[in-house]
Amino acid sequence: MVDEATKRSLAQIPLLKTKAGPRDGEIWVGRLKEEYQSLIKYVQNNKEADNDWFRLESNKEGTRWFGKCWYIHELLKYEFDVEFDIPVTYPTTAPEIALPELDGKTAKMYRGGKICMTDHFKPLWARNVPKFGIAHAMALGLGPWLAVEIPDLIEKGIVTHKDNTAGAGE
Amino acid sequence: MASVEDLQKKIKELEQALEEEKQKNRQGAVRQKISEMSSEVVDSNPYSRLMALKRMGIVDNYEKIRDYTVAVVGVGGVGSVTAEMLTRCGIGKLLLFDYDKVELANMNRLFYQPHQAGLSKVEAAERTLKEINPDVIFETYNYNITTMDNFNHFMKRITEGGLTEGKPVDLVLSCVDNFEARMTINTACNEVGQTWIESGVSENAVSGHIQFVIPGETACFACAPPLVVATKTDEKTLKREGVCAASLPTTMAVVAGFLVQNTLKYLLEFGDVTHYLGYNALQDFFPTMSMKPNENCDDTYCCKQQKLYKEREAKKPKVVKEEPKEEEVIHEDNPFEIELVSETSVEESQASEGQVPELTEGLRVAYSVPAPEQGDLGNNVVETDSTSLDELMKQMKSL
Numbered sequence: 001m002v003d004e005a006t007k008r009s010l011a012q013i014p015l016l017k018t019k020a021g022p023r024d025g026e027i028w029v030g031r032l033k034e035e036y037q038s039l040i041k042y043v044q045n046n047k048e049a050d051n052d053w054f055r056l057e058s059n060k061e062g063t064r065w066f067g068k069c070w071y072i073h074e075l076l077k078y079e080f081d082v083e084f085d086i087p088v089t090y091p092t093t094a095p096e097i098a099l100p101e102l103d104g105k106t107a108k109m110y111r112g113g114k115i116c117m118t119d120h121f122k123p124l125w126a127r128n129v130p131k132f133g134i135a136h137a138m139a140l141g142l143g144p145w146l147a148v149e150i151p152d153l154i155e156k157g158i159v160t161h162k163d164n165t166a167g168a169g170e
Numbered sequence: 171m172a173s174v175e176d177l178q179k180k181i182k183e184l185e186q187a188l189e190e191e192k193q194k195n196r197q198g199a200v201r202q203k204i205s206e207m208s209s210e211v212v213d214s215n216p217y218s219r220l221m222a223l224k225r226m227g228i229v230d231n232y233e234k235i236r237d238y239t240v241a242v243v244g245v246g247g248v249g250s251v252t253a254e255m256l257t258r259c260g261i262g263k264l265l266l267f268d269y270d271k272v273e274l275a276n277m278n279r280l281f282y283q284p285h286q287a288g289l290s291k292v293e294a295a296e297r298t299l300k301e302i303n304p305d306v307i308f309e310t311y312n313y314n315i316t317t318m319d320n321f322n323h324f325m326k327r328i329t330e331g332g333l334t335e336g337k338p339v340d341l342v343l344s345c346v347d348n349f350e351a352r353m354t355i356n357t358a359c360n361e362v363g364q365t366w367i368e369s370g371v372s373e374n375a376v377s378g379h380i381q382f383v384i385p386g387e388t389a390c391f392a393c394a395p396p397l398v399v400a401t402k403t404d405e406k407t408l409k410r411e412g413v414c415a416a417s418l419p420t421t422m423a424v425v426a427g428f429l430v431q432n433t434l435k436y437l438l439e440f441g442d443v444t445h446y447l448g449y450n451a452l453q454d455f456f457p458t459m460s461m462k463p464n465e466n467c468d469d470t471y472c473c474k475q476q477k478l479y480k481e482r483e484a485k486k487p488k489v490v491k492e493e494p495k496e497e498e499v500i501h502e503d504n505p506f507e508i509e510l511v512s513e514t515s516v517e518e519s520q521a522s523e524g525q526v527p528e529l530t531e532g533l534r535v536a537y538s539v540p541a542p543e544q545g546d547l548g549n550n551v552v553e554t555d556s557t558s559l560d561e562l563m564k565q566m567k568s569l
């Protein structure tokens with residue numbers, strides 16, 4: 001199941017109220033505001049807990065999201081581009097988060113670098129429509145994925161540290 | 171160092187090999203278009219064995235197949251084989267949708283060949299299929315249907331991409347490999363009232379299914395949580411370490427066969443079209459059932475289509491006939507065989523587990539969804555405030 005740390009940080013992410021997707025016009029703008037509020041709070045929580053690990057931004061329609069996520073392994077920071085689209089069926093279906101530069105480097109990915117969610121993710125998401133938003137998808141999907149896959153990829157030498165990225169102490 | 175004689179001999183051999191290759195290409199004459207399907211049994215008629223279905227009394231009017239248009243969404247392991255079967259059957263028009271490229275990692279499946287690696291799947295498929303049967307008209311789209319722009323275009327092609335431009339397609343076949351794309355097809359088909367068939371193969375490659383959806387009349391893909399064909403493997407022991415999904419050409423071909431068989435039955439009106447057909451490859455068990463739509467379906471267009479269907483039915487003259495016993499998706503009186511051991515009432519357990527459809531043996535839901543909560547979400551909810559979206563975007567950037 002979901003580990004304790006994830007559960008705790010998940011519980012602190014504000015839930016959303018509006019059930020609306022990108023085809024819903026004005027109500028989607030309302031949902032988008034909630035997404036940003038929830039994400040801002042989550043990033044602030046992470047900073048306070050000394051566990052800041054991603055930044056995201058979107059196009060003005062809020063349909064395409066992009067940014068960076070990073071993972072600290074043995075005091076070195078490994079940074080990756082993140083991107084995803086908001087599907088027309090959102091929030092009934094979760095966004096498919098992708099790390100394009102790792103595409104083809106691990107079997108725990110679908111084409112295009114979309115990360116493989118655990119078996120628990122989909123039921124949990126389905127049970128929490130429309131309360132879960134992008135911040136929850138990051139916390140439940142990408143966070144645990146990085147924690148399992150990145151150390152493994154580093155160990156196998158598939159991911160190496162880039163000297164131009166700043167270290168953990170930045 | 172080889173002698174001149176040896177080299178001359180070598181050249182001769184190579185010339186001969188080249189000539190043989192050329193000969194092969196000449197033999198592989200391009201199949202010409204055929205204006206009318208004939209039942210004549212000659213070795214040059216690609217339709218003779220299909221037209222024989224008429225003589226045998228299986229199909230009344232086989233050549234009608236040429237009047238039909240089918241959209242195949244996803245041309246991977248199931249979709250490519252599906253498209254090939256329909257092409258060989260002489261379908262009128264095929265619309266193919268897929269955003270993926272052919273990869274060597276796909277070669278455990280049928281249809282694509284190693285030399286096509288790197289090509290978009292729809293382009294590679296169109297090339298091969300046109301060679302097999304140039305009578306079929308193709309329309310291909312290399313994009314992801316789940317994003318806003320593509321979705322609108324996808325809906326437009328479903329409603330206007332029929333054999334006569336402006337007319338809808340006759341059937342949509344879902345051959346995608348993920349929940350998001352299935353829901354997208356479901357959304358589009360509910361909205362425009364398009365009949366479609368969903369298909370799928372499990373991630374462990376040992377089960378699959380097809381589901382026939384007539385919006386408003388049979389359960390849609392959102393009417394219940396996804397159904398799973400139960401195989402006697404303990405799901406908890408299913409190891410997913412290191413991989414997302416496995417696949418077998420066998421399971422995919424079986425499912426493609428089910429899909430196209432029911433497509434032919436639906437279009438050419440013979441036999442019975444199965445509403446839900448499962449395939450448990452480990453025990454060779456094939457659960458079937460019918461499902462009525464969920465009156466409380468999450469998709470508002472599904473509910474609208476249900477109303478329209480009821481209105482259509484009410485207008486029909488009453489014909490006295492034995493109704494085949496259909497199982498309701500939602501079974502309120504006797505919910506899902508829960509043993510009442512504790513004080514938990516049926517209502518309470520139903521609220522916590524949500525509504526679960528009554529299913530035939532060998533099927534279960536992937537998960538249950540609780541009934542929607544009323545009002546209070548607790549304290550940790552985003553506050554409604556007057557901060558503008560631009561302001562919030564700026565705040566996010568400055569973090």
Ligand SMILES: [Zn+2]
Nearest residue numbers: 390393467472
């Ligand atoms: Zn429905």
